[in-house]
Amino acid sequence: GAGVSQSPSNKVTEKGKDVELRCDPISGHTALYWYRQSLGQGLEFLIYFQGNSAPDKSGLPSDRFSAERTGGSVSTLTIQRTQQEDSAVYLCASSSSTGSGTQYFGPGTRLLVL
Amino acid sequence: AQSVTQLDSQVPVFEEAPVELRCNYSSSVSVYLFWYVQYPNQGLQLLLKYLSGSTLVKGINGFEAEFNKSQTSFHLRKPSVHISDTAEYFCAAYGSSNTGKLIFGQGTTLQVKP
Numbered sequence: 001g002a003g004v005s006q007s008p009s010n011k012v013t014e015k016g017k018d019v020e021l022r023c024d025p026i027s028g029h030t031a032l033y034w035y036r037q038s039l040g041q042g043l044e045f046l047i048y049f050q051g052n053s054a055p056d057k058s059g060l061p062s063d064r065f066s067a068e069r070t071g072g073s074v075s076t077l078t079i080q081r082t083q084q085e086d087s088a089v090y091l092c093a094s095s096s097s098t099g100s101g102t103q104y105f106g107p108g109t110r111l112l113v114l
Numbered sequence: 115a116q117s118v119t120q121l122d123s124q125v126p127v128f129e130e131a132p133v134e135l136r137c138n139y140s141s142s143v144s145v146y147l148f149w150y151v152q153y154p155n156q157g158l159q160l161l162l163k164y165l166s167g168s169t170l171v172k173g174i175n176g177f178e179a180e181f182n183k184s185q186t187s188f189h190l191r192k193p194s195v196h197i198s199d200t201a202e203y204f205c206a207a208y209g210s211s212n213t214g215k216l217i218f219g220q221g222t223t224l225q226v227k228p
Contacts, residue, residue: 031214043204043218056213091157095214103216105157
């Protein structure tokens with residue numbers, strides 16, 4: 001079956017612009033996670049969705065970052081007023097359950113802020 | 115603090131030699147432990163996981179790992195590596211919350227030489 005997909009695969013933007021990153025999880029997966037992978041910080045958790053609600057937003061680095069999930073499926077991560085330090089690979093993962101459920105990762109969106 | 119530590123940032127090894135990638139976890143994370151592999155410009159792929167039961171876990175591509183509670187370790191091993199195993203490997207654990215968010219180590223780059 002189809003895996004987790006993310007779009008765009010690459011995004012180049014200018015400092016100060018807003019960007020939206022999209023994640024399509026595996027059909028039927030109720031849990032969805034966003035992570036960020038950067039050279040200096042490694043892989044960091046950003047936010048977790050269970051259905052359409054986000055009970056854990058503890059990893060969002062600032063209020064410029066927000067995310068939503070609609071219909072228990074697609075999720076969008078929005079970064080407002082991008083900064084150069086936002087340059088990273090943004091990974092999305094989904095799971096059929098929390099706890100011991102395996103997380104399946106998408107290929108990521110590579111964001112470069114000039 | 116919750117942490118997962120990978121003791122080697124790079125591991126060079128010759129083809130057909132055995133390899134061990136080391137991982138230690140802090141007592142504040144859960145003992146649900148994972149190894150993921152990331153090939154260049156791709157997302158993360160699950161190699162294996164330990165949830166409970168036998169401390170020796172077998173995964174895909176001939177990899178295995180051993181959970182050692184007394185040493186808080188979860189080292190990854192393969193008896194004979196191939197060129198195609200060249201990739202970055204991440205050890206991860208669930209954080210202490212029940213959201214299933216993963217705490218990752220910094221990654222180990224396995225470089226298999228001919």
